[in-house]
Amino acid sequence: MGSLRDTMSTTTAPTLSRPSPPGLGPIAWARTNLFGSWVSTAVSLALLYIVARAVLGFAEWALVGAVWTVPYSATGIAQTAVCQTAHGACWAVIHDKYRLILFGRYPFAEQWRPAIVVLIFIALYTVSAIRWFWRKELALIWVAALTAVGVLMWGGVFGLKPVPNDEWGGLPITLILATFGIAFAFPLAVLVALGRRSTELPAVKTLCVVYVELIRGVPLISVLFMASVMFPLFMPAGVNIDKLLRAQIAIILFAAAYLAEVVRGGLQALPKGQTEAADAMGLSYWQKTSFIILPQALRLVIPPLVNTFIGFFKDTSLVLIIGLFDLLTMGKVALSDPPWQSFSTEVYVVLGLIYIAFCYAMSRYSRGLEQELNASQRR
Amino acid sequence: MSDTAIDPRMSGRAAPKRPLRLSWSDPRFRAIVWQLVILGIVGVIAWYLAYNTHKNLEVRRIATGFGFLDRVAGLPIGEAPIYYNPAESTYGRALLVGVLNTLKVSVVGIVLATILGTLIGIGRLSKNWLMAKLTAFYVETIRDLPLLLQLLFWYTILQGLPPPKTATDIGGVAFLSNRGLKLPMLEWETAHTAALTAFAAGLVGTWWWNRRARLAQEATGERPAVWPVACGLLLALPLGVWLVLGAPFHWEIPVLRGFNFQGGGNISPEYFALLLGLVTYTAGYIAEIVRSGIQAVHLGQWEAAGALGLKRGAILRHIVLPQALRVIIPPMTSQYLNLTKNSSLAVAIGYQELVSIANTTLNQTGQAIEGIAVIMAVYLTISLSISLFMNWYNAHIALVER
Secondary structure: OHHHHHHHHHOOOOOOOOOOOOOOOHHHHHHHHOOOOHHHHHHHHHHHHHHHHHHHHHHHHHHHOOEOOOOEOOOOOEOOHHHHHOOOOEOHHHHHHHHHHHHOOOOHHHOHHHHHHHHHHHHHHHHHHOHHHOOOHHHHHHHHHHHHHHHHHHOOOOOOOOOOOOOOOEHHHHHHHHHHHHHHHHHHHHHHHHHHHOOOOHHHHHHHHHHHHHHHOOOHHHHHHHHHHHHHHHOOOOOOOOHHHHHHHHHHHHHHHHHHHHHHHHHHHOOHHHHHHHHHOOOOHHHHHHHHHHHHHHHHOHHHHHHHHHHHHHHHHHHHOOOOOEHHHHHHHHHOOHHHOOOHHHHHHHHHHHHHHHHHHHHHHHHHHHHHHHHHHHO | OOOOOOOHHHHOOOOOOOOOOOOOOOHHHHHHHHHHHHHHHHHHHHHHHHHHHHHHHHHOOOOOOOHHHHOEOOOOOOOOOOOOOOOOOEHHHHHHHHHHHHHHHHHHHHHHHHHHHHHHHHHHOOOOHHHHHHHHHHHHHHHOOOHHHHHHHHHHHHHOOOOHHHOEEEOOOEEEEOOEEEEOEEOOOHHHHHHHHHHHHHHHHHHHHHHHHHHHHHHHOOOOOOHHHHHHHHHHHHHHHHHHOOOOOOEEOOEEEOOEEEOOEEEOHHHHHHHHHHHHHHHHHHHHHHHHHHHHOOHHHHHHHHHOOOOHHHHHHHHHHHHHHHHHHHHHHHHHHHHHHHHHHHHHOOOOOHHHHHHHHHHHHOOHHHHHHHHHHHHHHHHHHHHHHHHHHHHHHOOOOO
16 A cells, blocks of 8 residues: 555656756746746736635635524424525535435434445445455455445344335445446456457357447436336336346446446457467466456556446436435435525535545546556556 | 568468367367357347236236327427427427437537537646646546536526526626526528528538649649638628628517516526536546547657747647547547437436436336337437447548558
8 A cells, every 4th residue: 555655646647848847946936837928927817816716705605604503493493594694505404414315214223334334335445445455355355345235234134123225325325336336247347348359259249249339329327217117027027126226237237338348448458479378378268368368457457447436436326317315316305305495505515525535536546556557567 | 479471381371171070179169059058048038028028018008119109298398499389299209309409418518518628638738837737626526526416516506596587697688597598599581591501602612622722732732722712712702692682680689578588599597507517527528538639649749840840830730639639539439429328317407308208208108118219229329320420530530551
């Protein structure tokens, strides 16, 4: 982790401009980078003015004029009149609703369980990001973590109260949809990518091409609609699969098509000599693939894999449209409470910050990793 | 492993063809068996699902087929680019309106996102530190937020605007209120159509003259000037046609009457929010593509061209852009496709494009399979068209390697 953090902090995006020589004072720095020419000076001043106004305006709205708590009536209804007259944000809505937004309608007394689930997911992402763990045992860690998530959410064993999954909601749903989606889509994606590269099995290749192109050609929303309205028709009478699982299957099938293309990129980037050398050694197809090809190809595609994961993490918010209670949907549910209806900006800002916290960490990591891999390839 | 040098001893001989043996040790036989097994499994699953679907449709008495397309829809549509009346128009026409609305937001969105994204991408390479950092901040933030959240946010902002009575006045001709953006509209007359036709003819003429100039340059080394002809055909000709036909010019400015504006053009809050969200979101991705495309061109190219005495504009046009575009076009294609597919999120804010109308249709008729088939068919057609066009353009600009 140490080496990783070093690369992330020291590397910046390479630009066309030459770096100014070190040891210059702040005035010389400002001269070269802000006031280099008349045009540059004008741009700097205009931008400074805009930034200052935006920052001051936001600070006034979010901090100075903000209302942090509101009184409650005897029946427990929030009195938001104070917010209506205030000039700034009404953070009281977050104070009032954060448990609902984060954990949905999960039984209030049991909400420590989804809280632990969120922590497990964060720990799982952190562990997967550390290079030392990039080995076969990582798959076992994922299985263990996802099993623990299932046990904690459902309950029913170890004296945990069972909670049916239509009571789940909020951040755990977002994390579950994204993580389970990627965990199940990944093996499928590897198979599809291998099938698409196959030269000896033309029928399998056609099947894989049709699957990938069909899924990638349509929006996720149509696949989710398919899961919510068409899926029940596919099942024999009496079999009823609940909504969360149907959406999860749709996301897995959707993600697999995109991941397959990422994996295929890695397979294509591998020099042909590797396959030929493995053939010359007399390895069978599966020995060659699992010991020679995949370990190298998958390492190459980790940065784009993380980027794809960020995409799916954001895209899970689309389940709002088919009525599942993910983080974004819970934000809207919180806003449907009459006293808080006019404070959607505050809720959206907080939801945005949660999404940014996850996505920014991942994209930062993927960029650092990309530069590290590029650096090792240039050597 | 060089591909160019072929061993002369090998070139005349192909691998000997062996007859197919019905044995597990023959790889070709194994391949056929495996394919049959996999196709069989897929076929059985498909048949099982189709059988269940058939049964379920019978039990629930849901009709099949596309007969519903000819029935009267009765679903109200807020904005329709073609004539649409809920009382008499069919589902087929409603879906057509949806397709047109999808295209309306996608085409405008692609153009605007390309412009904004290119500007931001160039801004990220600016020597001005503040400019580079601000654009980087924009790109990072916009790409870390779900598009749906951004759409809901913009829609809430637009709905929170003052009502028409206290609308924001933009120069006395345009008005921004919670009913949308009201714009002045040109009163369209035949003279305008004629001028537009003249302009199109001018475009063809300019293209032809440019081609001739290039051929002349290749033959003689002298390039006939293009710009006087271009000015004449693109500016003077349409202007002349318009003047000859009496130069009609009337703006229709929206006026506040009662609770809403009358006259002029209208951009609904739904369309506006969707366009705003799609353009700002996709521009974040396009900016990164443009930036990496420009950076992919080596600094030495700029310096070498400068040493040859080319001006900065000429370097950009003849040296850098052709090389950068090769890197830019393929990922740009997938961003255009993404924007088109993302326009389906409009269903969450009530802009009635294809997915929204198809969803209402399948809820009203119960014909889920046909409804989703329509959505998928339309999107696959759009995706394929954009891919084909961009592939053609990519092949057009690709450097020919000798």
